[in-house]
Amino acid sequence: MSTLEIAAATQAKTTGSPGASARRPSSRRLGLAGWLLPIALAALWELLVRAGIANGRLMPPPSVVGRTLWGLAASGELLTHVTATLWRVAAGFGLGAGVGTVLGALTGALPVARGLLDPTLQALRAIPSIAWVPLFILWFGIFEASKVALIAVGVFFPVYLGVAAAIQGIDRRIVEVGRVFRLGRLAMVRRVLLPAILPAWFTSLRSGLGLGFMFVVAAEIMGASEGLGYLLVDGQQLGRPDTIIAAIISFAVLGKLADGLLLAITRPFLAWQDLGRDTL
Amino acid sequence: MLSFETLSKTYADGTRALSAITASVAAGEILALVGGSGCGKTTLLRLIAGLDRPSAGRILLDGEAILEPRADVGVIFQEPRLFPWLSVADNVAFGLSHLSAFEREGLVTNALVRVGLAGYEKRWPRELSGGQQQRIAIARALITRPKLLLMDEPFSALDATTRASLHGHLLALWEESRPTVVMVTHDVEEAVTLADRIIVMQPKPGRIFDELDNPLARPRDRLSPAFEASKREVLRTLDRSLRDEEPQQHKTAETAGMWW
Numbered sequence: 001m002s003t004l005e006i007a008a009a010t011q012a013k014t015t016g017s018p019g020a021s022a023r024r025p026s027s028r029r030l031g032l033a034g035w036l037l038p039i040a041l042a043a044l045w046e047l048l049v050r051a052g053i054a055n056g057r058l059m060p061p062p063s064v065v066g067r068t069l070w071g072l073a074a075s076g077e078l079l080t081h082v083t084a085t086l087w088r089v090a091a092g093f094g095l096g097a098g099v100g101t102v103l104g105a106l107t108g109a110l111p112v113a114r115g116l117l118d119p120t121l122q123a124l125r126a127i128p129s130i131a132w133v134p135l136f137i138l139w140f141g142i143f144e145a146s147k148v149a150l151i152a153v154g155v156f157f158p159v160y161l162g163v164a165a166a167i168q169g170i171d172r173r174i175v176e177v178g179r180v181f182r183l184g185r186l187a188m189v190r191r192v193l194l195p196a197i198l199p200a201w202f203t204s205l206r207s208g209l210g211l212g213f214m215f216v217v218a219a220e221i222m223g224a225s226e227g228l229g230y231l232l233v234d235g236q237q238l239g240r241p242d243t244i245i246a247a248i249i250s251f252a253v254l255g256k257l258a259d260g261l262l263l264a265i266t267r268p269f270l271a272w273q274d275l276g277r278d279t280l
Numbered sequence: 281m282l283s284f285e286t287l288s289k290t291y292a293d294g295t296r297a298l299s300a301i302t303a304s305v306a307a308g309e310i311l312a313l314v315g316g317s318g319c320g321k322t323t324l325l326r327l328i329a330g331l332d333r334p335s336a337g338r339i340l341l342d343g344e345a346i347l348e349p350r351a352d353v354g355v356i357f358q359e360p361r362l363f364p365w366l367s368v369a370d371n372v373a374f375g376l377s378h379l380s381a382f383e384r385e386g387l388v389t390n391a392l393v394r395v396g397l398a399g400y401e402k403r404w405p406r407e408l409s410g411g412q413q414q415r416i417a418i419a420r421a422l423i424t425r426p427k428l429l430l431m432d433e434p435f436s437a438l439d440a441t442t443r444a445s446l447h448g449h450l451l452a453l454w455e456e457s458r459p460t461v462v463m464v465t466h467d468v469e470e471a472v473t474l475a476d477r478i479i480v481m482q483p484k485p486g487r488i489f490d491e492l493d494n495p496l497a498r499p500r501d502r503l504s505p506a507f508e509a510s511k512r513e514v515l516r517t518l519d520r521s522l523r524d525e526e527p528q529q530h531k532t533a534e535t536a537g538m539w540w
Contacts, residue, residue, distance in 0.1 A: 173359065174363065177355075177361050177374075179331060180354075181374055182348075182349050191374075195363070272364055272365045272366070272367075
């Protein structure tokens with residue numbers, strides 16, 4: 001989803017603002033250019049199916065997908081699925097991001113905690129998260145709890161790593177300025193450490209959110225009675241590729257909207273950063 | 281008054297950065313520390329700032345030992361070290377959080393005028409040039425009216441013109457409240473321009489080689505023969521300090537060679 005954008009933004013940040021701001025208008029034009037290919041392909045496919053050259057059964061044309069999507073929306077079914085999915089992502093993201101932030105802060109700030117916790121967490125990270133599913137189902141049942149737990153695990157690691165790295169990467173020289181001004185422990189955290197890690201924390205939250213959407217699909221495919229992931233499976237079992245594509249499109253839109261929302265919430269806190277960041 | 285009593289600092293790896301420094305600085309005096317690299321100038325400054333603890337001896341400011349950073353001691357580092365997430369005004373006002381917003385605003389406006397950056401309150405540090413950022417750092421350190429101001433090669437990263445204009449700004453600010461100033465520099469001309477007294481230091485271990493009084497009256501004319509004479513004297517002393525050091529270096533090289 002946004003990994004590339006984040007990488008590009010980081011690059012823009014490190015290369016400095018002049019280049020980034022000079023590149024902005026052209027990158028916007030290129031952004032519009034990006035629509036050309038998918039629209040052209042969709043139109044071509046629509047034409048081929050209508051002309052009877054291609055059979056649209058396995059790959060339905062845009063008009064059919066659109067009709068399906070509209071039907072789902074009109075019946076209120078789509079809203080039920082979207083709500084279920086969003087609720088799971090929100091719960092899992094909140095849990096994973098919360099625990100990830102706290103543990104990341106601990107291991108980043110306290111060498112003792114790093115020595116105790118980090119090796120174990122790194123080892124756990126090596127386990128493909130989907131491998132937890134059977135265990136989580138045994139532990140938490142097949143309903144919501146196991147799904148939320150899986151999503152939380154997925155969100156946890158990028159946030160944990162991001163926060164720990166950000167804290168360890170804080171410029172010691174700027175902390176020294178805090179010492180010169182005799183900031184107490186709390187004031188040091190509030191006035192120096194927190195603002196210093198904010199950008200990296202927000203970036204880790206964004207990648208965490210992206211993974212949250214990835215894992216909600218996995219969780220819902222493996223057994224759910226509602227949710228967009230369920231819609232995917234349902235479409236497969238009923239032989240309705242249009243339903244599957246409608247669900248995929250909904251996922252894409254939701255993911256993009258959630259990411260945009262997170263970005264909009266965090267942007268005011270990062271106004272001080274390089275202008276290149278604005279295009280993120 | 282600021283005084284050092286047989287001050288020593290040995291780092292954990294055994295490096296003797298400072299050895300038995302004894303000196304004193306009168307209130308309102310500007311003292312420059314010059315010397316070759318590794319002579320402990322910056323270490324001494326960090327000890328006075330309370331950022332590091334001495335291994336032996338003590339530092340007294342008006343009779344009180346300095347063990348940690350103090351409210352009445354301001355520090356200007358080699359780099360501006362501004363907080364990138366704070367506006368220029370908030371950076372300057374960083375040490376004034378105990379005052380009301382209204383009082384802060386007045387002081388900040390005033391301080392920015394003094395460093396020639398009036399109207400820059402709402403800018404971000406990244407929008408400023410290196411010289412402007414360093415001026416903000418000077419304003420940030422002086423706005424709390426410190427009794428003692430410490431500067432670690434504050435102008436070394438700047439070009440000659442900017443440096444000269446900052447010297448002017450600094451002296452103007454110093455005139456206002458006459459804090460005691462201890463500055464580290466490797467630029468002899470800078471030392472002669474600003475300081476009342478110049479301490480030449482010598483490395484391995486860091487110690488005082490010589491002290492020179494700078495009798496020039498302010499304002500100082502860099503082109504006057506008296507200025508030239510002072511500068512030459514400092515340079516000569518500095519040269520001597522480096523020459524004296526050579527045999528010793530040679531010796532250590534020799535012993536190191538024998539060890540091999």
